[in-house]
Amino acid sequence: MTGVWGLRIGLGGLGVLVGLYGAYLLLSRQDLDRLVSAAIWLGGGVVVHDGLIALATIGAVALGARVLPVVARAPAAVAFVVVAPLTLIAIPVLGRFGAEPDNPTLLDRSYWLGWSGLVVVALSVVVVASLVRARRTTSESGGAPS
């Protein structure tokens, strides 16, 4: 027991030291304007996640539970776990916010096409998986419509 406590206290102390070193780096090498900008982005991530992304996810799940047939819910949940993060990752390339007019080697793909392709594949998998599950449910219940 003491061994584990010792390990935990040691780890905790190490973590605090490492974090304080980072705070020192952050505070000592930036002027105030830049620090304020960094603080906004540090706090902004938490606000956007906890206040927007988490709520939107709860909303999407509630909507799915209301509109989707039972057999489609599990495949749709899997597709959501895959497609939602991928879409967030794709925002910078879909919006081409970093594009430079004189640099054709940057952002040199049709990102909307690529993203749509992934979404179409995901939706197709959901539809096929739902149909397979529906058929399995029907045959298990002796052919009677459920």
Add this chain to the structure above:
Amino acid sequence: MKAADVLDRVPRESDFTSRLRSPAVAARVGLWLGIAFGICFLTGLISHYAQNGDQPVPFPTAPYWGYRVTQGLHVISGTAAIPLLLVKLWSVYPQLFKSMPWGDVRAMTISGLERLSIAVLVAGSTFLLVTGLLNTSRWYPWAFSFRPVHYAVAWITIGALVVHIAVKLPVIRDALTSDVDDTTHDSPTATEPGVVSRRGLLRSTWLATGIAVLATAGSTVPLLRKVSVLSVRTGDGPQGVPFNRTAAAAQVTAEERGPGWTLDVVDGDGVVSSWSRDELAAMTQRTETLPIACVEGWSASAEWTGVRLRDLLDAASVPRGADVRMVSMQKRYAFGVTELQGNFADADKTLIALKLNGEELSLDHGFPARLIAPNRPGVLQTKWLTTVEVI
């Protein structure tokens, strides 16, 4: 509206009923998230050190592909961490609404400190992944300087992560050694089955992570170019290699790079030696296969031909081991002057390149001449060279 009514509308931990939001899920996703963050941190330290002008221990020149691999891994593991972090945060979201142990000062202190460490961890994690992701596509919608702030926040975040692991160690150990459907550490109200099982959610998370990597890693892994439909670069460009800055953007003028151009080796007393481009081309030419590996995570291998830097330094009687500065004609952007440690200046593979993949170096790749050295961040592979200063 009375204060009590408002309080009634704030969700409580007990309002969340899904049994998927469990430490059994959080610990398993957290394990892989921790591994991804660990890889990010170590490769980030390597990249930061490689870009430091002052290196007490010289960065190694071998393996020549080392930086390509470490920086590629940095961006790949950071990308992989995005789905992992989202699922991790989803699985612990009810904790945000856990009530404080009001009245008990000791419990309040412990709980407050733990919440503070979690707030730092979540703020730091989202900051690192968001700014890192935006940086890969050269999108900078902020006023701070990316590199020092990303670096400082990485130390803060890893510190908070180590504290978090120390606090949660017993729960983590229990969760990872018990069955995924074990409910020992679950919230009492988290009993409602989800549309997928816990195993199903975990497998979906691994799938999401794998697809996120496959969809983006083509910027640095040539084999994935065709499948990485969301990669910031195809890895192709003029003469088969992408670039970050054009000569026009860097304001390198036609006159400067015209027939009057020379590459000079200078020391404290002035110009020691000077070569025109024709004179450089008349020296012994070497060809090396070396990658351009950018800090933003893209990389491309190419065949570079030119004069070995050491041959030039020998001709100028510069002793072995001397550090040098590579000076560019560029007038805009950082890294117009870069330091090249003695071990890099002396490395056989370090070239003053005149040709790229068999053709005369194009303007945007650094014509008339550029530095190309092994195991070196792309920003330090100085283009449009004009002077080599012996330090």
